[in-house]
Structures are given as structure tokens and as C-alpha cells.
Amino acid sequence: MADNKMSTRDLRAFFHKVEALHGVTLGFAGNRVTAIIGPSGCGKSTLVRCLNRMHEVVPGAACTGQVLLDGEDIYAPAIDPVQVRRRVGMVFQKPTPFPTMSIEDNVAAGLKLNGIAVSRAERDRMVEESLRRAALWDEVKDRLKRPGASLSGGQQQRLCVARALAVEPEVLLMDEPCSALDPISTARIEELLLELKENFTIIIVTHNMQQAARCSDFTAFLYAGDLIEFGETKQIFTTPARRETEDYITGRFG
Amino acid sequence: MTLTKSAHSRRQLFRKLKSDVMVGLTVLATALALVPLFLVLGYLVSKGATSVNWSFFTRMPAPVGQSGGGMANAIVGTFELVGLACALGVPIGVAAGIYLAENRGGALAQAIRFSADVMMGVPSIVVGIFCYATVVRPFGGFSTLAGAIALAVIMVPLVTRTAEEMILLVPHELREAALALGVPRWRTSLLIVARTAASGIATGVILAIARVAGETAPLLFTAFGNRFWSTSLLQPISSLTMQVYTYAISPFADWQRQAWAGALVLTAIVLALEIGVRWLTRGDAQVAR
Ligand SMILES: Nc1ncnc2c1ncn2[C@@H]1O[C@H](COP(=O)(O)OP(=O)(O)O)[C@@H](O)[C@H]1O
Ligand SMILES: [Mg+2]
Numbered sequence: 022m023a024d025n026k027m028s029t030r031d032l033r034a035f036f037h038k039v040e041a042l043h044g045v046t047l048g049f050a051g052n053r054v055t056a057i058i059g060p061s062g063c064g065k066s067t068l069v070r071c072l073n074r075m076h077e078v079v080p081g082a083a084c085t086g087q088v089l090l091d092g093e094d095i096y097a098p099a100i101d102p103v104q105v106r107r108r109v110g111m112v113f114q115k116p117t118p119f120p121t122m123s124i125e126d127n128v129a130a131g132l133k134l135n136g137i138a139v140s141r142a143e144r145d146r147m148v149e150e151s152l153r154r155a156a157l158w159d160e161v162k163d164r165l166k167r168p169g170a171s172l173s174g175g176q177q178q179r180l181c182v183a184r185a186l187a188v189e190p191e192v193l194l195m196d197e198p199c200s201a202l203d204p205i206s207t208a209r210i211e212e213l214l215l216e217l218k219e220n221f222t223i224i225i226v227t228h229n230m231q232q233a234a235r236c237s238d239f240t241a242f243l244y245a246g247d248l249i250e251f252g253e254t255k256q257i258f259t260t261p262a263r264r265e266t267e268d269y270i271t272g273r274f275g
Numbered sequence: 276m277t278l279t280k281s282a283h284s285r286r287q288l289f290r291k292l293k294s295d296v297m298v299g300l301t302v303l304a305t306a307l308a309l310v311p312l313f314l315v316l317g318y319l320v321s322k323g324a325t326s327v328n329w330s331f332f333t334r335m336p337a338p339v340g341q342s343g344g345g346m347a348n349a350i351v352g353t354f355e356l357v358g359l360a361c362a363l364g365v366p367i368g369v370a371a372g373i374y375l376a377e378n379r380g381g382a383l384a385q386a387i388r389f390s391a392d393v394m395m396g397v398p399s400i401v402v403g404i405f406c407y408a409t410v411v412r413p414f415g416g417f418s419t420l421a422g423a424i425a426l427a428v429i430m431v432p433l434v435t436r437t438a439e440e441m442i443l444l445v446p447h448e449l450r451e452a453a454l455a456l457g458v459p460r461w462r463t464s465l466l467i468v469a470r471t472a473a474s475g476i477a478t479g480v481i482l483a484i485a486r487v488a489g490e491t492a493p494l495l496f497t498a499f500g501n502r503f504w505s506t507s508l509l510q511p512i513s514s515l516t517m518q519v520y521t522y523a524i525s526p527f528a529d530w531q532r533q534a535w536a537g538a539l540v541l542t543a544i545v546l547a548l549e550i551g552v553r554w555l556t557r558g559d560a561q562v563a564r
Binding site: 073075078080103104105106107110111113115117119120121130131134135136181184185188 | 380446448449451452453454455456457458459462463466467470471473
């Protein structure tokens with residue numbers, strides 16, 4: 022557990038006093054992909070949203086316990102949630118390019134919206150690097166001024182990845198990033214994960230078991246707000262320790 | 276078999292007949308609703324068009340007994356009053372709309388929303404009297420500024436409510452996407468949410484402009500009217516509506532002709548604004564989604 026980039030301790034999340042996560046203790050290794058699997062409504066989204074303090078944005082939502090980033094509790098009173106979100110980026114289920122912005126402005130949105138002034142050249146360099154990292158550069162380099170919404174769904178999702186990467190986070194959370202995408206776009210995102218883990222710690226929520234098996238190093242199985250099992254992906258998928266895990270991955274429920 | 280078939284087709288015929296009658300009735304109702312509109316427009320044009328000429332736009336009102344003259348000062352006055360009212364009312368209305376959309380359930384938001392709705396129902400003459408008592412009397416007389424304040428008071432609730440509605444149409448996911456980039460909430464509200472709703476908010480503003488450009492009563496108590504150029508915001512000023520009112524109730528045929536011309540020009544301005552809104556929002560359906 023020593024080289025965990027992030028970890029949670031007895032994390033409980035609430036919606037209007039209703040507990041949705043019942044004390045999750047879990048570590049996320051640095052420069053690795055950790056998959057979170059489990060049936061719908063088991064708390065996967067809630068868990069990752071607690072990791073960048075997006076959970077508290079929902080009215081009536083709260084959480085208790087600890088979330089450590091490099092050993093520091095991101096819920097400590099002195100910590101600004103805005104700073105946490107710059108270190109822990111997020112990609113959502115539905116691609117969400119900003120409709121009023123061009124492709125390049127979308128990528129640079131993190132800078133622009135925060136009023137951070139950079140030179141034109143520096144900005145262009147950053148836009149290109151982020152788009153390359155998101156494996157989108159070659160497809161859009163000739164139309165950077167077009168609206169972000171003019172791209173296909175899969176491209177929009179990679180644009181959102183580029184936008185998240187441009188802020189230079191340390192951890193990237195992805196909440197079912199492929200569930201609105203076709204198989205080819207899905208494959209591209211999966212390839213991307215393997216490249217990105219060189220530089221980032223990745224936590225991906227997926228309801229696609231094959232996807233978890235293909236591209237993650239570790240897997241956490243969540244059921245009804247409880248962490249049932251956590252381990253190396255190979256072990257979880259070949260020799261699960263718990264009966265519920267085996268039932269789920271073999272498709273007997275969920 | 277044949278029996279049921281003919282019963283079936285008879286029923287179908289009846290249904291078709293019923294449908295046709297209904298369609299006919301709705302067409303008739305639409306026509307009835309449109310007839311007054313076209314009558315008003317047609318009458319305005321027939322009465323006013325002959326008096327709308329170059330000097331109507333460039334000349335000052337002629338003294339009683341002299342023919343000719345125009346409404347140059349009233350036209351400028353309308354633009355001045357409405358422009359100033361926008362400068363005062365639009366920022367307040369938009370800010371309040373953002374506040375309402377951001378704090379939907381809050382006690383203060385509920386109170387603001389309720390008072391905005393009440394204010395929208397207040398007759399405009401009451402707004403005029405209110406501004407007479409609170410602005411004109413204490414601050415030394417009728418003025419452009421007082422008139423603009425009265426119009427702004429009418430605009431604010433309209434702009435507030437449309438801004439709120441338009442902002443609420445912005446998908447929740449966009450706000451979350453910006454917050455997740457580490458953008459503070461106030462910047463997200465302003466630069467993403469309000470910005471995305473901007474064309475809808477602009478529509479609301481233009482409709483509010485169209486509404487106050489046609490107001491007379493609140494101006495009579497505040498801007499008062501002026502036969503000359505108004506050279507300071509603290510002087511009374513004329514407007515098309517007040518000029519039309521004064522001329523229309525006058526006994527002079529020449530003035531009455533000019534009142535028709537003024538009414539026509541005012542209607543044309545308002546119509547142009549409404550058409551502008553249509554044009555601005557053409558194909559905006561996907562933004563609202
Ligand atoms: N905004 C919300 N308000 C109230 N309850 C919620 C809200 N979002 C999620 N929940 C509840 O929290 C639990 C976990 O939801 P979620 O984390 O979205 O599940 P998953 O992502 O695994 O499908 C569910 O029981 C769901 O009903
Ligand atoms: Mg989810």
C-alpha cells in the first residue's frame with residue numbers, strides 16, 4: 022500500500038442522509054489502471070466522485086471518512102476543492118464538449134476559464150500535446166477552429182480526455198467513458214488508457230467486464246455500496262475469492 | 276366478413292369527417308385571432324404611411340398652427356430612454372436570473388422569484404407613480420433618468436425570469452464538466468452556464484425592450500415629455516409614445532396625422548425587434564437540449 026497514489030479509508034457517502042457507500046477502504050496504485058466494476062446503482066459513480074470532491078456538488082450529498090492523495094487528506098478543512106479537482110481530473114459518461122467553444126478552446130478551457138494567461142505559442146503547444154496524448158490530434162489538426170460539438174461521439178469523448186489532460190492532473194477518473202461509444206471508439210479509448218498510465222494514475226468505472234479485464238491492472242468489485250473484493254485484475258477474473266464476485270463476473274447477476 | 280368490413284369503413288369515414296371538422300375549426304380560430312392583428316397593422320399603415328417622410332424623422336415638432344415638423348426629438352428620446360433602461364436593468368436582471376438558477380430552492384431565491392412574478396403583473400402606470408414618488412419628487416423633477424428607471428423597473432423582472440429559464444435549460448453535465456476541470460463555481464456559472472444560455476438571454480432582453488419601448492403611462496409620470504431636445508439626463512425628455520399620446524388627443528388634424536405616423540414608426544421598431552429575435556434564435560433548438 023506504500024506506493025498508492027490515492028486511497029480511501031472508511032469512505033461513506035450520503036444522499037440526503039441515505040448512505041450510498043458503506044465504508045470503502047481502497048488503494049489506487051500510481052501509474053496503474055484500476056477498474057471499478059459492479060452492477061448499476063452499486064455506488065461506482067459515487068465512489069469516483071468522492072475522489073475529486075465532485076460528490077459534494079450534488080445538493081444534499083455529503084461524505085465521511087478519508088480520501089488520501091499522496092498521503093494528504095483531500096477533505097481536510099484547509100484544502101480547496103478547486104485545487105483537488107485540478108490534480109484529479111475527470112471524464113464523464115456522456116461526452117460534454119463546451120458548445121460555445123471551438124475544438125482548441127475546449128482543450129484550453131481549463132486555462133482559459135481559470136483566467137490563466139499564457140502566450141499564444143505556449144497555448145498552441147499545450148493544445149497539441151493534449152490532443153496527441155488523447156490520440157485525437159491527427160483527426161482534428163486541420164479544423165481546430167471548428168466547434169467541439171461538430172465531432173463524432175467518440176472524438177468528442179477523446180476531446181474531453183484532452184481537455185482533462187490539459188490541466189495536467191496527476192490522477193484521471195473515468196466514469197464509464199465508453200458506454201455511449203461505438204466499438205471502434207471504445208477500442209481507441211482502451212488503447213489510450215495503456216499509453217496514459219505511463220504518466221497518470223487512472224481509475225476507470227466500467228460495466229463492461231471484458232474492458233476491465235483487458236485494460237486494468239487492478240480491479241475493485243463493488244456491490245450495493247460495499248467493496249466486496251479488490252485485487253490484481255488477473256486474480257479477480259481467474260480466481261475470485263468471494264462468491265459474489267464470481268457470480269458477477271460470470272454473468273450470473275447484475 | 277363483408278358486413279364487418281363495411282362497418283369498419285363507415286367508422287373510418289366518420290373519423291375522417293370528425294378530424295376534418297376539427298381542423299377546420301382550428302383554422303377558423305387562428306384566422307379570427309389574426310384578423311384584428313392585420314386590421315390594426317393595415318389601419319396603421321393606411322393612416323400613418325402618408326405622414327411618414329424625411330422631415331418626420333429629422334424635424335422638431337412644429338408649434339401649434341404651423342403645419343409640418345416631425346418627431347426627431349421623440350425618436351431619439353425613445354432610444355435614449357430604452358438604452359439607458361437597458362444599461363440599468365439588464366445587468367440587474369441577468370445577475371438576478373443567474374442567482375435564481377444557481378440557488379433554485381433557497382429562501383431568498385423563492386422570495387425574489389415571487390416578487391419578480393408579482394412585479395410582472397403590476398400595471399405599468401403603478402410603476403410610473405411609484406417612480407414619481409421615489410425618484411421624481413425627491414430628486415427635483417421629471418428627467419430622462421427617472422423615465423429610464425421606471426422602464427428598468429418594468430424590464431428587470433422580465434429579464435430575470437427569462438434568464439433563469441434559459442440558464443436552467445443548460446445541461447447539468449456542462450456545469451459538472453467545468454467544475455471537474457478545477458474551475459471555481461462562480462466562473463463556471465458565468466463563463467460556461469450563462470455563456471451557453473447567452474442567446475436565449477439575449478432573446479429575453481430584446482423582448483423586454485420591445486415591451487418597454489411601447490410604454491406610455493410610466494413615462495408620463497417620470498420623463499414627462501419635452502417639445503425640445505433634452506440636453507441632459509436630468510431634464511425631461513420626449514418619447515414616441517408620449518408624443519403620440521399628446522398629438523392623438525389634440526384637436527389639430529395635422530397633429531393627429533403625425534400621431535398616426537408616430538404609432539406606425541413605433542410599431543415598426545417593435546416589429547423589427549421581434550423579427551430580430553426570430554432571426555437570432557433560428558435553429559437554436561439544439562442549444563436548449
Ligand atoms: N443525485 C442522487 N440523489 C439521490 N440518490 C442518488 C443520487 N445519485 C445516486 N444516488 C443513489 O446512490 C446509489 C449509487 O449510485 P451510483 O453511484 O450512481 O451508482 P453506479 O454508478 O454504480 O450505477 C444508487 O442507489 C442511487 O440511487
Ligand atoms: Mg454510474
